[in-house]
Amino acid sequence: MKKTLFCLAAVLAALSAGCSAGTAQTPESVKPAAQTRTAAAPGFRLKQLGAGTVAVSPAQDGALYVLNFWATWCPPCRAELPEIAAFASAHAKDVRFYGIDLDEPEGDVKGFLEKQQLQFPVLLDVGGKVAQQYGVRGIPTTVILNRNGQEVFRKVGGTTSQELEKVLKGLEQ
Numbered sequence: 001m002k003k004t005l006f007c008l009a010a011v012l013a014a015l016s017a018g019c020s021a022g023t024a025q026t027p028e029s030v031k032p033a034a035q036t037r038t039a040a041a042p043g044f045r046l047k048q049l050g051a052g053t054v055a056v057s058p059a060q061d062g063a064l065y066v067l068n069f070w071a072t073w074c075p076p077c078r079a080e081l082p083e084i085a086a087f088a089s090a091h092a093k094d095v096r097f098y099g100i101d102l103d104e105p106e107g108d109v110k111g112f113l114e115k116q117q118l119q120f121p122v123l124l125d126v127g128g129k130v131a132q133q134y135g136v137r138g139i140p141t142t143v144i145l146n147r148n149g150q151e152v153f154r155k156v157g158g159t160t161s162q163e164l165e166k167v168l169k170g171l172e173q
Contacts (some may be wrong), residue, residue, distance in 0.1 A: 040149035041065075044130045046100070046123040047107055054123060056098070059149030064171065068096045069131050069141045071104060072112040077140040080158040081118055087110060087161040088120040095168070100125050102139060146171055 040059030048054045058065050068084055070077035081099075088097040099122045101109050113122065125131055134143060137156065144153035144167050147159055153167045 020035045041145050041151055042133045042144075044133065046125055047106070049101075049106060049113075049122040049124060054098075054121075056096075056123075057149075058083060058145045064095045064147060064168070065143075065145040065149075066091075066095055067143045067145070068097075068099045068159075069102060069125075069134070069135070069136045069139050069143075070099055071139055072109060073104075073118045074139050076158045078116075080140055080160070081116065084160050085118045085120045085157070087164055090161075091168070097121060098123050100130060102131055102136075103128050144168075144171075 018163055027056045043055070043057040043059065045053050045055045056065070066088075070081070072078070076120075084099065088095075088099075091097065097120060101122055102125050104124070109122060109124065113119070123130075134141075140156075140158060142153070142155045142159045142164070143151055144164070152171065155163065
């Protein structure tokens with residue numbers, strides 16, 4: 001009996017630690033400009049959901065980018081998506097926003113977005129190469145790149161439109 005209770009307690013402790021990993025807002029999960037990469041972010045080409053291939057060249061085109069790495073099976077990703085989609089829509093003219101889905105079939109992603117009634121540009125990172133290039137270690141991860149293609153913000157875990165707005169306002173000054 002004691003052995004069973006001990007095993008049950010150990011399993012519960014391991015599960016609780018695993019569920020909280022990557023979701024808490026720790027100093028490591030939000031990195032301002034001074035702590036992010038100073039080199040220009042790599043360019044890449046990915047298939048856009050419902051369209052052709054998109055070439056992203058942050059260091060060359062002088063645009064602001066917001067990249068949100070996510071997946072349909074990720075609860076924190078699903079929770080932030082309505083706010084992320086609203087942000088993308090509100091900033092469609094001044095920011096190049098891409099949701100980058102990690103390693104899921106196009107039909108699954110399309111069905112999920114239709115069911116949730118969400119619309120924003122989604123790129124399909126089959127195989128996770130772009131996530132690897134950008135050093136994504138957990139999802140959701142949101143990265144903001146300035147007009148020089150340099151990373152000025154990175155957050156692992158759910159983000160809000162208020163956080164993104166604050167970073168954009170700082171870039172405009």
